[in-house]
Amino acid sequence: MGRMVDGEWRTEEEMIAHGESGEFEREETTFRDWVGEDVPAESGRYHLYVSYACPWAHRTLVTRAIKGLEDAVSVSVVDPVRFDQGWEFDPDKPGTSPDHLFGSDYLREVYAHADAEYTGRVTVPVLYDTEEDTIVNNESEEIMRMLDVAFNEYATRDVDLYPEGYQDEVDRLIEDIYDPINNGVYRAGFADSQRAYDNAVDDLFEALAHYDDLLADQRYLAGDVLTEADVAMFTTLYRFDEVYHTHFKCNRKRIVDYDNLWPYLRELCQLPGVADTLHMDHVKQHYYRSHGHLNPKRLVPTGPNPDFFAPYDRDELPGGPPADLQE
Numbered sequence: 001m002g003r004m005v006d007g008e009w010r011t012e013e014e015m016i017a018h019g020e021s022g023e024f025e026r027e028e029t030t031f032r033d034w035v036g037e038d039v040p041a042e043s044g045r046y047h048l049y050v051s052y053a054c055p056w057a058h059r060t061l062v063t064r065a066i067k068g069l070e071d072a073v074s075v076s077v078v079d080p081v082r083f084d085q086g087w088e089f090d091p092d093k094p095g096t097s098p099d100h101l102f103g104s105d106y107l108r109e110v111y112a113h114a115d116a117e118y119t120g121r122v123t124v125p126v127l128y129d130t131e132e133d134t135i136v137n138n139e140s141e142e143i144m145r146m147l148d149v150a151f152n153e154y155a156t157r158d159v160d161l162y163p164e165g166y167q168d169e170v171d172r173l174i175e176d177i178y179d180p181i182n183n184g185v186y187r188a189g190f191a192d193s194q195r196a197y198d199n200a201v202d203d204l205f206e207a208l209a210h211y212d213d214l215l216a217d218q219r220y221l222a223g224d225v226l227t228e229a230d231v232a233m234f235t236t237l238y239r240f241d242e243v244y245h246t247h248f249k250c251n252r253k254r255i256v257d258y259d260n261l262w263p264y265l266r267e268l269c270q271l272p273g274v275a276d277t278l279h280m281d282h283v284k285q286h287y288y289r290s291h292g293h294l295n296p297k298r299l300v301p302t303g304p305n306p307d308f309f310a311p312y313d314r315d316e317l318p319g320g321p322p323a324d325l326q327e
């Protein structure tokens with residue numbers, strides 16, 4: 001694994017950045033323009049690059065699926081296993097695709113196409129503008145918001161994940177769950193010292209307990225309506241028992257052990273469109289086979305196979321999904 005420096009791929013760059021006490025430090029993303037502000041929303045103009053394995057990319061895929069934006073925004077899917085050349089395209093692997101825009105072998109070629117002098121990590125998701133021929137944005141939270149708000153006129157389902165009256169709460173929730181939960185599992189898994197790991201798992205399980213309590217009498221994180229905050233929480237919970245519990249040593253509890261988080265997770269999996277975004281084979285292949293420093297034999301565990309499609313029994317709670325998501 002490496003990163004780009006002045007448009008060149010460097011594999012000798014430090015694999016994972018750490019602070020002085022061994023905490024994992026995630027690098028800021030660099031392409032931060034906005035569809036709807038800097039460039040106009042248009043159907044067929046933008047292209048998403050994703051890995052089905054990645055929780056950040058998964059947020060954008062879930063938003064696209066539940067709003068019904070498949071015809072408006074096309075997608076290329078990388079090979080789930082990432083070696084020292086970074087994300088690559090291998091359309092022979094099940095569930096992957098070619099690079100539909102450029103036919104590249106590696107995702108870094110797409111970054112170089114957008115900026116020949118690019119310095120930084122080559123991450124998914126990427127939202128590419130075929131008109132301006134550059135990357136608009138590579139920050140999942142922002143791409144999720146753009147798909148939800150800026151592309152609304154192209155949505156085939158009437159679903160608003162950032163509803164008026166809830167916006168401050170949604171922003172607060174997305175921020176609040178980021179450090180202990182979404183990034184928390186990485187802080188645990190990529191910790192370089194016992195203290196950094198201990199702090200990360202303390203924060204993670206304290207936050208999970210808090211949201212488990214909240215969801216006892218509340219259908220969704222912001223209350224009775226489904227929002228972007230649920231999408232942001234969902235993609236971490238989905239990977240938890242199969243990957244983070246074992247591979248990242250987040251093993252005080254599994255999601256199936258929680259009274260409310262577990263049925264909440266099942267409900268989200270069963271929303272129309274979401275099943276098509278679930279690719280646990282890619283998730284497991286990616287984590288267990290890409291991180292040789294954590295799993296040197298690169299063996300992929302066969303369990304525990306939670307049943308995400310078992311009934312969830314949350315219809316008694318107030319609220320529920322928008323009409324267009326009720327089947």
Ligand SMILES: N[C@@H](CCC(=O)N[C@@H](CS)C(=O)NCC(=O)O)C(=O)O
Binds near residue numbers: 054139
């Ligand atoms: N802040 C970014 C993080 C994206 C990210 O870290 N993606 C991972 C995959 S899960 C990646 O592509 N990593 C490659 C690397 O860091 O070199 C976002 O939320 O979009």
